[in-house]
Amino acid sequence: MTEIPRITEEGVAALLDRLPRSSFVEGAFLGGTPGLDVVDPATGRALTQVVDADAQSVGLRALDAAVAAQEAWAATLPRERADILRRAFELCHERADDLALTMTLEMGKPLAEAYGEVTYGAEFLRWFSEEAVRLPGRFRPAPAAPQAILTTTRPVGPVLAITPWNFPLSMGTRKIGPALAAGCTVVLKPAAKTPLTSLLLMQILADAGVPAGVVGCVVTSDSRTLSSTLMADDRLRKVSFTGSTGVGRTLLAQASEHVLRTSMELGGNAPFLVLPSADVPTALDAAMPAKFRNNGEACTAANRFYVHASVAEEFTRGLAERTQALVAGPGIEEGTTLGPLIDEAGLAKVEELVADAVERGARVLTGGKRLDREGFFYAPTVLADVPRDARVNREEIFGPVAPVIVMDDVEEMVAAANDTEFGLMSYVIGEDLGEITRVAGRIEAGMVAVNLGVASDPAAPFGGVKESGLGREGSHEGLAEYLETTYVRLPL
Structure with a gap:
């Protein structure tokens, strides 16, 4: 290293x-x-x-x-x-x-x-x-x-x-x-x-x-x-x-x-599916880099977290705890794990998306605001009870915000994952091989990461559909x- x-x-x-x-x-x-x-x-x-x-x-x-x-x-x-x-x-x-x-x-x-x-x-x-x-x-x-x-x-x-x-x-x-x-x-x-x-x-x-x-x-x-x-x-x-x-x-x-x-x-709107068979620690290990790597400013970043109800409470609590532990600050400072957004426009866009979700009924579990300091910093954020019509479900966030949507049915999760004009990256978390294979094969995306939060590799074909x-x-x-x-x- x-x-x-x-x-x-x-x-x-x-x-x-x-x-x-x-x-x-x-x-x-x-x-x-x-x-x-x-x-x-x-x-x-x-x-x-x-x-x-x-x-x-x-x-x-x-x-x-x-x-x-x-x-x-x-x-x-x-x-x-x-x-x-x-x-x-x-x-x-x-x-x-x-x-x-x-x-x-x-x-x-x-x-x-x-x-x-x-x-x-x-x-x-x-x-x-x-x-x-x-x-x-x-x-x-x-x-x-x-x-x-x-x-x-x-x-x-x-x-x-x-x-x-x-x-x-x-x-x-x-x-x-x-x-x-x-x-x-x-x-x-x-x-x-x-x-x-x-x-x-x-x-x-x-x-x-x-x-x-x-x-x-x-x-x-x-x-x-x-x-x-x-x-x-x-x-x-x-x-x-x-x-x-x-x-x-x-x-x-x-x-x-x-x-x-x-x-x-081009653009992405990556779904992150936590299936009923998921091991929650594995899901959290994948979720953190999938969402917060590069300050959340990646076309491959997890944009929508669809979590099965059977594991939702444990996953959401763990995601909020790990997100609270992130250290926002200048990238050159020792100990920093989350840097600033690129500019004021990027910061304002994240603020708008979070405000829209909250107005529609989402709850802020951690973060949810810009940081009171110089530069373009937004607090690492987890949103719960995010409604399906919130803008964060349709638009690329490009920032450190994780919206969690709980669902009772795997078919519903797959349908929601595909309900977008984008199809670049997707994430599937589970331990049942048959379940993983069925879901991953139906996701409309150029790339699918299974039980991993990062999939980019120069030896692999990178690109999307739709x-x-x-x-x-x-x-x-x-x-x-x-x-x-x-x-x-x-x-x-």
């Missing part, structure tokens, strides 16, 4: 002084006059400023570089691409202190969780370094002619990768890793709230040997102009986006103009998202 260093004001200042603070294009940071605040959500004050790039001109410059580098990068031997990705994986671990502290400062997650994200994010680079030398293809005789069927793959081409603020490192590596392994060049657009980690990743990739132009990073507050400009350019061949379903719909409409390949990892997205990231499926298949007919 990584030993968490003690953070000092001097250490923070030294890190901020050496961080790159401008877009990365053609293998170099562009420089310029910083003017875009990067806010520390633990204080509500600016940590530093970065250069707010002109979305159109810098975006096109990054795409020009990616297009110019595409042919040579695609022709690079898979083993060479693999070695570069492996070196980037190693550099992430060598620079884990800087990466973790940067994530905590700009996003707010506890430092221990930030180190966990370094491990998780770096693993995408290692996984896809191994996949780079296993590009798919096959040869077989045609069944009804003296001929053969040959299938080969080639890279899709230049990619626009748009990442969110909640996992600043791993969302980048989860897209860049397979793209580079497949032979694609990439223009990365990180969230304006958390650009610093992505800029550190650019330096790592350059130091690992990624050639100039193969990866670029455009830091801008004008996301709409950047995406519309690049997606209107017929040289771009793929868009990979992680974020809200609303923005995803807009991007899909824009992608239709040039029939761009798309990968969309309005939670298109395509998969990670595993072999993640590489295929960046490849085109060609069929060649050959005489024998």
Whole structure:
């Protein structure tokens, strides 16, 4: 386990002084006059400023570089691409202190969780370094002619990768890793709230040997102009986006103009089902990370707790007790287990959802209010007697609030779990294998975790169904998202 260093004001200042603070294009940071605040959500004050790039001109410059580098990068031997990705994986671990502290400062997650994200994010680079030398293809005789069927793959081409603020490192590596392994060049657009980690990743990739132009990073507050400009350019061949379903719909409409390949990892509304056969301590062990990891700001976070009446009293009491024990505070402080929300808007949304549930009859067992301190802190919260028509049942909370809904029938629990336009993550807790299998097989979601609170793994396909997205990231499926298949007919 990584030993968490003690953070000092001097250490923070030294890190901020050496961080790159401008877009990365053609293998170099562009420089310029910083003017875009990067806010520390633990204080509500600016940590530093970065250069707010002109979305159109810098975006096109990054795409020009990616297009110019595409042919040579695609022709690079898979083993060479693999070695570069492996070196980037190693550099992430060598620079884990800087990466973790940067994530905590700009996003707010506890430092221990930030180190966990370094491990998780770096693993995408290692996984896809191994996949780079296993590009798919096959040869077989045609069944009804003296001929053969040959299938080969080639890279899709230049990619626009748009990442969110909640996992600043791993969302980048989860897209860049397979793209580079497949032979694609990439223009990365990180969230304006958390650009610093992505800029550190650019330096790592350059130091690992990624050639100039193969990866670029455009830091801008004008996301709409950047995406519309690049997606209107017929040289771009793929868009990979992680974020809200609303923005995803807009991007899909824009992608239709040039029939761009798309990968969309969109919103979630994950149900957490505690079945009659559940072992309550196991359920609680799973519930805490499922709900409160990353301050509750994860698309995979448990959003709705459907608990069978036979175990509801014990589970709800235990969940409230464990939630009360969480320590909210700045992520850099020793002992913190829950950090701030990302900004005032996120905090206000959580307040609205809790107020709506209470107005409709829900009871606050613990928390239920913003904390009286600087920064964007909301008390870790458990709600009981939550009515089915409360907004927390329909909307993604993205905060540390666990609404508990008690039900008498497993069929009702499954129906409630599926009663949403989303279908990304779900959790099923139980000890009866037959019961678990029947329930898990009927949940409409791209991922199901059984008796676990975390299921993400670079070796597994991550993605959703319904309005939670298109395509998969990670595993072999993640590489295929960046490849085109060609069929060649050959005489024998």
